[in-house]
Amino acid sequence: xxxxxxxxxxKVLVTRRGDVLTSVMITETEAYAGVGDKASHAYxxxxxxxxxxxxxxxxxxxxxxxxxxxxxxNVTTNRDGVPHAILIRAGEPIDxxxxxxxxxxxxxxxxxxxxxxxxLSMALGIFTAxxxxxxxxxxxWIEDRxxxxxxxxxxxxxxxxxxxxxxxxxxxxxxSIAGNRxxxxxxxxxx
DNA sequence: CAAACGATTTTCT
DNA sequence: GAAAATCGTTTGG
Numbered sequence: 001x002x003x004x005x006x007x008x009x010x011k012v013l014v015t016r017r018g019d020v021l022t023s024v025m026i027t028e029t030e031a032y033a034g035v036g037d038k039a040s041h042a043y044x045x046x047x048x049x050x051x052x053x054x055x056x057x058x059x060x061x062x063x064x065x066x067x068x069x070x071x072x073x074n075v076t077t078n079r080d081g082v083p084h085a086i087l088i089r090a091g092e093p094i095d096x097x098x099x100x101x102x103x104x105x106x107x108x109x110x111x112x113x114x115x116x117x118x119x120l121s122m123a124l125g126i127f128t129a130x131x132x133x134x135x136x137x138x139x140x141w142i143e144d145r146x147x148x149x150x151x152x153x154x155x156x157x158x159x160x161x162x163x164x165x166x167x168x169x170x171x172x173x174x175x176s177i178a179g180n181r182x183x184x185x186x187x188x189x190x191x
Numbered sequence: 192c193a194a195a196c197g198a199t200t201t202t203c204t
Numbered sequence: 205g206a207a208a209a210t211c212g213t214t215t216g217g
Contacts, residue, residue, distance in 0.1 A: 030198070039198070041213095050213055068210030070199050087198060118199050128212085161198055184199095 004077045005031040005086045006154055006175050010147040013091060015124045016139040020099050022124050024091025024114050025147060028176040028183045030159050032074070032085045039165035042083030053132050054083035061140060063121070063131040070118030073126050075135065075142070089160070089174070090115045092182040093123070100124070116184040153178045160184070 006029075014023040032040040032054075041051045041064075053062045054076055062074040062085050078084035091114045093100055100123035104113055114120045121127070126140065135141045156172040163169050176183045 032198075041198080046214095048214070064198085065210095065212055066197055067199055068197085068212070069201095072198060074198085089198085112200090116200070159198075164197085 001077060002031040002033055002173060005029040008086060009154060009175055009177055010149040012143040012145050014141055014143055017125045020096055022096030022099050023094045025094055026088055026091050027180045028090035030087040030089055031173040034082060034084045038168040039159060039162035054085050055081055059135045061130050061133045063126060063128050065128050071121040071127050072117045073121045087117060089117045090182055090184045091120055111181050115182045149177060
């Protein structure tokens with residue numbers, strides 16, 4: 001369900017690594033809606049060792065490596081056997097900001113810390129080893145801290161970096177919070 | 192078994 | 205603004 005991507009805005013994504021908690025409020029998401037979505041790894045019902053996780057029930061982490069460098073964090077959102085997932089693209093730092101700066105090799109905070117899927121995963125300490133973990137029992141989870149996002153504050157836009165998907169690249173499956181600085185621009189983010 | 196590519200970010204010109 | 209970095213997964217021989 002694409003609507004879940006919208007619901008995730010304003011929720012809090014938390015990771016625990018040892019004693020250290022880090023968390024961000026989700027500010028940007030993208031939906032990858034199953035076998036009919038050319039941008040999805042599961043397009044056409046493809047099932048490989050990597051995408052197998054997408055076919056699992058909702059609430060499972062799907063983390064994969066992109067460009068050999070970046071870990072992208074997704075959550076499955078459907079029933080067992082239906083490969084829907086939502087990519088968490090960006091978040092606003094809440095807890096463990098110092099830790100996140102350290103992981104990112106930065107000394108100053110700023111939007112580049114967690115704005116962007118690869119950057120977000122690195123800041124939270126998420127790696128491909130976390131793929132397949134349940135959000136309900138692991139050291140990665142999503143909380144509802146009662147943050148309300150007005151419908152008018154939600155921007156629906158086309159997804160990023162999926163031009164190869166043809167017509168499906170035009171679908172408004174990307175959701176972000178209007179006016180939030182911690183939203184990826186996905187092109188030339190330099191500070 | 193070998194080759195190409197990507198749901199990105201950073202760095203250099 | 206353009207190009208490099210970098211490796212697991214996927215596809216072709």
